[in-house]
Structure formats: C-alpha cells, structure tokens
Amino acid sequence: MKEMSKKQMADAASRHRNGDGNPLGANSEIARKLKQYYDELVSDHVPDRFAQLLSQLEQTEPAQKKD
Template sequence: MPDTQETDASTSRPADLGSTSAIGRRLKAYYDDVASEPVPDRFMSLLDALDAAEAKSKPREGN
C-alpha cells in the first residue's frame, strides 16, 4: 500500500512571495480604480426604488 501523507493547506506557504506580491499590488490598484468610479445612474435609480419599497413596507412607529 502506498504511503500517503496529508498536508494542511493552511500551513503550506509558497517559497517565493515575489510574484504573488506583484499580483496582489496589481489587483489592489485595479480594485482601487474600479472603486473610485462613479455609480451608474441606472444602478442609483434601482437603489432609490429599493429604499422607497422598504420604507413603504416598514410599519410606522406609534400606530
């Protein structure tokens, strides 16, 4: 029977973090660019409609 060893994925680490660090920096820069873009008008309209629907469905206090 072959001898198998289980490895704990949470403790295994890549030997060289240079390439993953570069990838991480580029992903963060890309995310920052996307996050700084304005919210499209159509999406804002949908959010406003959702807020209005939620306000209608909530019971009013004092009634």
C-alpha cells in the same frame, strides 16, 4: 545561533535592494495588480439609472417591513 557569512549577508542585502526580499515573492505583483484593479473599480462612477434604481429600492424597503 549560526552567524551569516559575509557572502550570505551580501546576497541578502542584494535581494533586499532588488525587491527580491519581499515576503510575498512573486505574489506581490499579483497583490499590487489586484489592489490597483480594486481601487479603479471603487472609484468608478455609478450610472444615473443604477443610482435611481437603488434609491427606489431603499424607499420600498421600509414600506415592506411595515407589512
């Protein structure tokens, strides 16, 4: 197995310290923003009217299954 030169090792360490060694590369920023957006979306409050409609739907589903 080929050994890394001192310069190659220093370059790799520098990339790692700077965050450039991330396996996703430029996609890591996209992944971070998507996760942030998803977390915000999941934590949003469900409007009362929407919750009422979901409740009504859940109540009518069992009645429809009996038919």
